[in-house]
Every structure is written in C-alpha cells, then in structure tokens.
Amino acid sequence: MSRGEIIVLILSLLFEASLNQLCERETDCPKENQDVFSSSTTEIPSLLRPGVTEFFLLSSPIATIPKGAFVKNPQLEKVELLSTTTTSIETGAFEGLVDLKHIEISSTPLTWIPVRVFKDLSNLEKITLKLNKLRSLEKGLFDGLDKLTELQLNGNEIGSIEDGTFDGLENLLVLHLAKNNLSAVSTHWFSNLNKLQILRLYENQLTSVPEDIFQNLPNLKEIGLHGNQIYFHIKTNSINCFWRIIFLQVCLKDSSLASLSVLR
Template sequence: MSRGEIIVLILSLLFEASLNQPCERETDCPTENQEVFSSSTTEIPSLLRPGVTEVFFLSSQIETIPKGAFVKNPQLEKLELLSTTTTSIEPGAFEGLVDLKHIEISSTPLTWIPVGVFKDLSNLEKIILKFNKLRSLEKGLFDGLDKLTELQLHGNDIGSIEDGTFDGLENLLVLHLAKNNLSAVSTHWFSNLNKLQTLRLYDNQLTSVPEDIFQNLPNLKEIALHGNKIAELSPNLFPHKEKLNKLLLENNLLTGLPEGFFVGFPQLKTLTLQKNKLTSLPPALFGEMPKLTDLSLSQNSLSTIPKGVFSPLKKLKKLDLSKNQFVKVYAEYFEGPEKLVDLNLQNNKIKSLDADLFEKLQSVVTLRLAHNDLHTLPEDIFEPLLKLKKLYLSDNPWRCDCNLIPLHLWIKANSDKIVSAAVCEYPEHLKGQNIKSLTEDQFICPHPSPHTTAFPTTEPTTIVTTTTPILTTPTTTFTNHHSPH
C-alpha cells in the first residue's frame, strides 16, 4: 500500500469515527426542527425558518430580549438562552408563544425578571432560570402557569421571595431553590404546592426550618436541606413520611437529633447526616427502613453511640462512621444490620478492637480501619469475615513485637485482601517496615517470657536464665555496682 493510500485510509477512518461520535449536548447535532444561534448573534431574528419549533441561543451577544421578540414565531415549543449577555427582559418579550412548553434562561448576568413576562404562556411545563444573578422573586411572576411541573431557580443570588409567589403553581412537582442566599424560609411559600414531589433548598444560609414548613406537602419524595447552617430540627418536622425516599441533611450544624426522628419512613432510600456536629445519638433514633441501604455519619463528633441504635436497619449494606472521635467500638453497635457489606471506621482514634467485634458481620466485603490508633489486634479477629475482599490497615501505629505475630501470619496468608499496607511504628529499628515483608523471628517481645528469670551476676549486663519459676521480679538484673538484697 502506497503512502498516499495509507493517508486516504486514515482520513476515511477518522471521518467515519467522527460520524459515530455521540452528541454530548442536544445542540451539538441539531435536528430539522431545531435552530442554534452562536456567539456571533447580537439580536433575536424576527423570523425563523419554517418548521423550527425549538431555538437555542448559545453565548450570543443578546443584551435585551425586547417586547414581541418572538411574535412571528408562535409555533415555538422550546426556547433556550444559555451563557448569553442578557441583562434585561422587557414585559411582553414572550407574547404570542401560546405553544411554548419549555423556556430556559441560564448563566446570564440577569438580575431581575419583571412580573407578567410569562403571562399567557399557559402551556409552559418547565421554566429553568439557573445560574443567573437574580436577587428576588415577586408575587405574580408565575401567575397563570397552572401546567408548570418544574421550576429551577438554583445558582442565583435570591435572598427574598414574596409570599404567594408560587401560589398558582398547583401542578408543580419540582421546585429547585438551591445555591441562593436565603437565610430564612416561609411556610406560606409552599402552602399551595400539595402536588410537590421535590423540594431543594440546599447550599443556602438557612439557620432554622419552620416546624410546619412541610405541613401542606403530602407528596414529597425528596427534601434537600444540606449545605446550610441548621443547628436544630423540630421533632415534628416531617408530618408526611410515607412517600419520602430521599432526605439530605449533611453539612449543617446539627449537634443532636430528636428521639425517634427517623421512625416511619417506609420508602426512604437515601439519608445523609455526614459533616454535622453530632456529639450523640438518641437510643431509639431509627425505625424500620426496608429501602435504606446506605448510611453515613462520617465527619461528626461522635465518641460513642447507643448499643443497638442501628438494630431496625436490617437492609443496611454500607455504614460509614469515619472521621469521628471513637476510641472504642463494640459488637453491640452493629446488632441488626448484619448484612453489612461495607463498614468504614477510618480516621477515628480507635485504640483496640474486641476479638468478637465482627462475629455477626459475616457479609462484610470491605472493612476500613486505616488512620486510627491501633497497636495490635486480637488473634483470629478477622476469621468471621468469610467474604472479606478489601481491608484497609494503613496509618496505624502498629507495634511489631511478638504479640503481632498472629496478624502478621494472617496478612501473609491474605495479602490479596490488603488494600493499604500496614507498616510498623515500633520498635524503632522496624519503623516503616511493611508487616507483610517481615519474617516471624523479627517479631520479638521486649521482655523475657514469664518462665525466664534473671539472676545476679558479677559480669555487667550478663543474664543467667532458668526455666524454674521463681517468685522474684523476673527481669531483675544485677551488676557489680549493686549487691542483691
């Protein structure tokens, strides 16, 4: 094959590969009914080509959406302005778009939207106004949109919302208010949204949540409150628990939780509590949650937990207790979730483990014990873990003496399971050595065995031993500088 033929072949293969490349975004491969305008566009064209029902403006230099901008294109069903330079929308900008179902204006410098701009868009089903600079929402802004099912307002600078702003949205299913500057929420905002399924308020500045905020929201499936500054939750915060399947509370300032707070959630699949300030848990915190498989209490300040606190969580597969203050953990902690597959105890201050700690956790596949204060482990502690495949032991101050021989032998026999290596901290001459790489005779106890007795001798540092037990201090050594008593 000639060089020219090879080049032609390579080019044809590259062209074919480009044809098979999937479109990452909808606008990368527009269809016949779609039209895309890019950064060279400075104003909205008055007339689109026939058949276009969806129009996209990407990084266009459109500063103002004028009144009647789309009156000659009443057939539009989808309109998106993404990363444009838009700073204002005139009243009546979208008049005539009676078939519009989807509108998005995102990642613009827009600070305000006039009341009435969505007037007569009675077929709208989705409004996305994310990552703009909106500062407030006024009552009347969304009036007449009784078919709207999704409203996304996250990533703005919204600090205030007038009561009644969402009142007419009787069919709304998703309300996304995350990543704004809300320091408080009003129960009145949501009082008419009884079909709402998803409410996202995460990454705001909330310090508290009204007790009756969810009173009129019986169909909620997701509540996202994470990333706020909430220090306390009312015991009666969730009057409607039957349908809730996702509850996100992590990264707040919670120091405690009410007794029985998580009782009565039959559909709950996701519950997040990590990155709070929890110092203790009530004895009866959880009820039966047959759908909950993953629970994280990581990055709190727990040093102890009530024995059996997880006992109702029979289906739990993953439990994360890392980055707390545990010095000791007990087998009773894990009564109930005996089907655990992943147990994370990393980054605590655990000094020792009881020999029976894992007796009921025979399903554990991944066990994380790294970054603790473990010096040694009981013999056969891992024997109940018949399904163990991944064990993390690094960053513990392992004392490599004769007491560690059982662990050394187990590590050598199960080296394929060790994910992060255990290395010696003591004695000094073995510091930094991988436990697995040592030989058994390197694990020496610092003192003679119980059957070894030292007798006085005239030679300095010379020790004479006998196997006969003597009721004197076993390790006493005398030199020619002292006389025996």
C-alpha cells in the same frame, strides 16, 4: 461472520462513538426542528425556518430581549438563552408563544425578571432560570402557569421571595432553590403546592426552617437541605433524635416525617 463484516462492524462502532463525542450537547448536532444561534447573533431573528419548534441562543452579546421578540414564531415549543450577556427582559418579550412548553434562561448576568413576563404562556411545563444573578422573586411572576411541573431557580443570588409567588403553581412537582442567598423560609411559600414531590433548598444561608414546613406538602418525596446551618428534632413512630444538618437529602415515603422541630 466474515472478516469483511467484522471490519465494517468495527468501523460503524467507531463512527458511532465519534459521533456521540461530537454531539455531547443537544445543540452540537441540531435536528431539523431546531435552530441554534451563537455569538455572531446580535438580535433575535424575526422569522425562523418553517418547521422549527426549538430555538437556542448561545453566548450571544444580546443585552435586552425586547417586547415581541418571538411574535412571528408562535410555533415554538422550546426557547433557551444560554450564556448570553442579557441584562434585561422586557415585559411581553415572549408574547404570542402559546405553544411554549419549556423556557430556559441560564448563565446570564440577569438580576431581575419583570412580573407577568410569562403571561399567557399557559402551556409552560418547565421553567429553568439557573446560574443567573437573580436577587428576588415577586408575587405575580408565575401567575397563570397552572401546567408548570418543574421550576429551577438554583445558582442565583435570591435573598427574598414574596409570599404568594408560587401560589398558582398547583401542578408543580419540582422546585429547585438551591445555591441561593436565602436566610429564612416561609411556610406560606409552599402552602398551595400540594403536588410538590421534590424541594431543594441546599447550600443557602438557612439557620432554621418552619416547624410546619411539611404540613401542606403531602406528596413530598425528597427535600435537600445540606450546606445550611440547621439543627432538627425529627420525630416519627420509630425515630426520636436530634440532627445537625450537615448533609440531608431525605427521601420521604408515606409522610414518614410526622413532625419536625428546629433547635434555635
């Protein structure tokens, strides 16, 4: 390799490294199919560029996502609202987004999401609602989302979840409820989540979990419970011991936790 070729190689590597630093986040260097709007945006744009399938709203002062906000952009497959001042979402805000696969609303002061706000978004595969101020989840919120595989609700203030809230999520693989205000867990929450593989409940206010929590979760591979005040009696063919859960991020194989009892 000649000296000139070496110099060209070094310069190209330096350029690539600097480009990677500039594009640390997906929204730093938008692709042709992405539209990114920031703090100067005070209302949801009614019509996006042709070919745009991903919409990002960052640090915007928009307080309310109105009904029909995206109705003229039915081609969208991803919508993300990040670090906005949004305090309310109207029923029907996402109507018409029949191709939507991923929606994220994170780092907002939002305390409540109306039931059926995700109505008719039957192609949704992932919902991320983290680092908001959500306090409760109502039955019906996730109805009709039978393609959903991942639901992230971590980092909110959720203290109550109605039985049946997750009943229609028959293909859910990941449920993230960590860092909330849950003081109790109901087995009924998970009774229809037969395909669930990852359940994260760490850093809540749990002092116990139901003894039959694993009964309807035959495919569970990981459960995170650390950061709570729980005592367990775990019994398998080879283990019979008492644990206080200071840290537990257990990977389960072949339903290895045959039975689990909680010391009260």
